[in-house]
Amino acid sequence: MSGLEALQSVQFVTAKGKRFAVIDKENWEALIEWLETIEDTNIARQAFAALKAAGGNRQRAGWME
Numbered sequence: 488m489s490g491l492e493a494l495q496s497v498q499f500v501t502a503k504g505k506r507f508a509v510i511d512k513e514n515w516e517a518l519i520e521w522l523e524t525i526e527d528t529n530i531a532r533q534a535f536a537a538l539k540a541a542g543g544n545r546q547r548a549g550w551m552e
Contacts, residue, residue, distance in 0.1 A: 488514060490521025 488496075493514040500507050510518070534550070541547035 488517045490518050490525075493518040493521065 493510065496514045497508045497510050500509055534548075538545065538548040538550065541549075545552075
């Protein structure tokens with residue numbers, strides 16, 4: 488299941504005048520995995536942008552050997 492599908496599976500309940508979102512465990516885990524993948528992708532993009540800005544020199548880009 489994708490993160491978007493997990494978000495679409497949310498159901499809402501009202502208790503004591505407050506509205507809560509309810510999602511099952513499997514969908515919650517899929518949503519967390521999806522968000523972690525997005526975060527990892529952004530980190531990789533930033534690292535490669537730094538490498539490009541450093542002219543391909545890994546040391547100048549701050550990469551470890």
